[in-house]
Structures are given as C-alpha cells and as structure tokens.
Amino acid sequence: MGKFTLKAFIVSALLIAVMGFMYLKSKDTSKSLEDNVSDKMLIKKAKEQIDSIKQSSKIEDSMMELIISLADDHSKHKNVGAKLTDEEISQTEEKLNKQLPESYKLFLKYFGDGADLVYNTPIYNSKKVDFLSNQFDDIKEELQLDSITFQSKNLLSFTKKNNDNGAWYWVTDTAENKGEWSLVYYNYDDKTIKHLVKTLPEWMTLLVSSKNTVVSKLQNHSTTSVSSSSRIALF
Numbered sequence: 220m221g222k223f224t225l226k227a228f229i230v231s232a233l234l235i236a237v238m239g240f241m242y243l244k245s246k247d248t249s250k251s252l253e254d255n256v257s258d259k260m261l262i263k264k265a266k267e268q269i270d271s272i273k274q275s276s277k278i279e280d281s282m283m284e285l286i287i288s289l290a291d292d293h294s295k296h297k298n299v300g301a302k303l304t305d306e307e308i309s310q311t312e313e314k315l316n317k318q319l320p321e322s323y324k325l326f327l328k329y330f331g332d333g334a335d336l337v338y339n340t341p342i343y344n345s346k347k348v349d350f351l352s353n354q355f356d357d358i359k360e361e362l363q364l365d366s367i368t369f370q371s372k373n374l375l376s377f378t379k380k381n382n383d384n385g386a387w388y389w390v391t392d393t394a395e396n397k398g399e400w401s402l403v404y405y406n407y408d409d410k411t412i413k414h415l416v417k418t419l420p421e422w423m424t425l426l427v428s429s430k431n432t433v434v435s436k437l438q439n440h441s442t443t444s445v446s447s448s449s450r451i452a453l454f
Contacts, residue, residue, distance in 0.1 A: 341378060364414075381434070
C-alpha cells in the first residue's frame with residue numbers, strides 16, 4: 220500500500236470509527252451531560268487527526284511535485300548535495316534543537332542537502348546553517364517587516380548570500396501550517412527584511428516558476444500588483 224493510499228485509508232477508518240461511535244451512543248437515551256461532553260471531545264480529537272493527515276498530505280503532494288520539477292531541470296543546478304537519510308535529518312534536528320518543517324525534510328531526503336546553485340540560488344548544507352544573530356556582531360535583536368517583529372536569534376540561514384547581497388532565513392519560532400516555518404529575505408546592505416513567504420512549498424513554487432531567484436519573481440510581481448515588502452501566500 221502506497222504512502223498516500225495509506226493516508227486515505229487512515230482518514231476513512233477514523234471517519235467510520237467516529238460515525239459508528241455516534242450511532243451507538245445515539246441509542247442510549249439516558250446519556251448524562253458528562254457523556255455528551257466526552258463524546259464531543261472524542262469527535263473533536265478525531266477531526267483534528269483527520270485535518271492533520273489531510274494537511275500533511277497536501278504539503279507532501281506539493282513538495283514532491285516541486286522536487287520532481289527541480290529534478291527535471293537538473294542541468295540548471297550546480298553541485299546539489301547528497302540526499303539525507305531519516306537518521307541524518309534527526310541528527311540535524313538534535314544539533315539545532317529544532318524540529319524541522321516536514322517540507323524541508325522532504326527536500327533534504329528526496330532532492331539533496333544544499334547546492335552551490337538551484338537555478339541561481341545558493342542553498343546552505345544543513346550542517347552549515349546558523350542563526351542570523353551569530354553571523355554578524357552588529358545585527359539588531361529585533362527586525363521589522365510592516366507590523367511584524369522578528370527576533371534575529373530565531374532567523375536560521377537557508378540560502379547563502381546572492382548577487383543582490385541578500386539571503387533567505389527560516390523563521391524558526393513560527394509554525395504557520397502544521398509546523399511549517401515562514402521564510403524571510405534579509406538584505407545585508409541596509410540590514411532590513413524585505414520579503415516574507417509563508418512556507419517552503421510557496422517559496423519553491425516561486426523558485427520553480429521563475430527558474431531564476433525567488434526575489435526576482437517577487438520584484439516582478441511587485442511592479443504589477445503588490446509592494447516589495449508584501450507578505451506572499453500562494454496556497
């Protein structure tokens with residue numbers, strides 16, 4: 220049974236179990252208020268499990284499609300790192316004391332651990348990443364984008380500095396969608412954050428569609444519809 224077929228089976232089993240439980244309980248006319256509360260909690264928990272599985276499937280589906288697109292364009296990338304095992308990914312998490320987003324784990328496992336260039340974007344090897352606050356002595360503790368405040372100690376490097384003298388950082392204290400981290404673009408010239416993208420699948424969608432850099436895609440987009448500091452959400 221394939222990975223996605225298994226998830227569909229689990230969702231169906233949960234739904235059947237909840238429906239069966241509700242039917243049996245409906246036959247008991249002497250149910251107390253306490254029982255009703257217990258029933259609602261059970262149904263709520265089952266719904267959360269189903270929603271979690273559906274969300275996980277959506278992230279995996281999106282990432283695997285994007286990774287296939289990158290693989291199809293392999294000649295446009297340079298020195299892609301080796302694919303990581305689950306054990307190696309766990310070691311990275313232990314080192315950072317952070318649980319990596321599921322989408323990033325898929326990237327490391329099925330595409331590779333960093334690259335000199337993915338299109339025109341240099342991506343860090345996961346063993347060499349560091350927090351922005353550790354990279355420079357004069358970094359501000361707090362950085363702003365519109366009304367959002369970011370702590371430099373929570374911004375973990377993802378890409379290396381590009382030709383525009385900027386780089387993308389994970390926002391490790393956010394979990395926008397089931398543990399998925401946002402990404403922000405930090406400009407080294409004026410030491411400010413210029414862009415925010417909500418998840419890695421959204422960031423990679425911009426990368427794949429531009430076949431250049433995410434910043435170039437955002438700048439082209441900003442000339443027609445949004446300002447350069449706008450938050451981007453594609454899904």
